[in-house]
Amino acid sequence: MSDRVDNWRPGCSLAVLRARAAMLAAVRQFFGQRGYLEVETPCLSRDVVVDAWLEPLCLRQADGDWYLQTSPEAFMKRLLAAGAGSIFQISRVFRGGEFGARHNPEFTMLEWYGVGTDWREQVQLTEQLVCAVVRAGCNSLRRPEPAWGDSSFALTTYQEAFQRELGLSVFSATDDDLLRAARERGVPVPDGPMMARDELLNLLLGFCIEPALGQRVGVERPEFLCDYPATQAALAVTTTTEPRVARRFELYIRGLELCNGYEELTDPAELRRRDGEQNQKRAASAGTALPGASHLLRAMEWGLPACSGVALGFDRLVMIAAGVQRMSDVVPFPADRC
Template identity: 40%
Template structure:
């Protein structure tokens, strides 16, 4: 007989408490909770992210089927363009190629959008949320009080001597080899930057510290505005607790012409890498044409946050039914 038992009994009550604390955080700030579809007619084209295709056995939904959403970003932006005001959602999302101690193909994602915020203001709010939530239960671990805020290019230069905006793929591969990093397959420039940051730089982050990385290369932020301070960069940030990435946010792009240009760049990169090309979302462009208000948005992994609060190092210890037992 198979072992039918759920896996995360020790974190079940903490998860319920965390969800209540998150909802309380936004209720106190007047941010509206919304719901959007898990299954959509299109999905993201970001080469760093693979979507799950869904097809009903009876053909419902048409021959093309649909796509399980990697985040609620696109429909939430349609709500913003429709005048929703500040909104948040705790959604179930799906991503291919992600399974292991820090990844589960299906997971809980907290996503929110704030009108009148830019990327730096929203990053500060993420830190406030982490600190307030951690303080809600004396048994939970808390991050260090002062985060480090550093630009992506500056950190790569500081740790590896890499010029994130100008070094080519061959130079980045050589730096990886010097560090003993072996990567199978052929990588383009952005993939090498990702590998160097995630495998050579981030593991050195102090365990209790929150680190905010900002000003990512523009090629790694299809839906972020250009940085006002650094040419070649976009107004994107990521938040880490120790060496665990928790959140990814943007000062949101509102220009539909620029969005179309970047979308075609992502298509081209997928083709060059031999990746499948999913159906693009058919509605976001129209929302941008209608007018997306000035806002910043961020997505935060709820399961990963729970890992940090409980001091767990394996996501399967905070999910009752991880992949393989779902």
């Protein structure tokens, strides 16, 4: 029977579906024990958080454009401003142009915000969560837990990672230094005008740094990357001392990025400035701007409490528990079966 005839079937096994259910139950138990409230927010809105590198899916309606959300962030922060306290959500999110071994245009995101917590506290909570949820998945699949289940995760700064893999002091390196390092290592740098510094850094990170994260010298050990350059802060706060860095972290296992966490920006004027900056980058690369998140701005003007938040790709966490390399092995109906 051809793949085309047989593609009505789910892409993953029923055993993996049962493991997903066990892992979702473990997520709810984990946050429930810590006093986080589970919430549900819309997938569709006129608002959209602006990110130069994410493409939201747009739906044309009679009253204008609506967007499938790339993250529940804006709605969740509106709840925080309304006094909801620490919250979490398991949601469906959407990103255009993302399909491959580790991507699907529709996927499951686990996102949470701890009121009154800083980024280091969320690093610790993320480590505890990942261990508990992967353990639930492994138990369901009758697979041995990863060896790192009983050890602490590594914490590496952005500067340390570039120094370790490329011998570069990333904050003092010139753009020419970065370009030279990329070409020496065969990184595909587009011809034409000089790339922006952050674009060069992202290329080097993706091709030279990320593959080694979470698996040093053949040993698998989850690794947090932190202290990103302030120009890559997104919606994180930044330090005031030089070199300025973002209070942001990502977690990697076997070179696979699992989550992105911030000590959250609470200043509405700074959010407005960053939205404008991101839209300028979008206009320069793709020729399109986004409306932004006007309701989120108003919520922040009302008062967003000090908090830290994390967005985690749940499907990728299932991949870790199942020991597979493709998202289509843990999602019942990936894009090529829809």
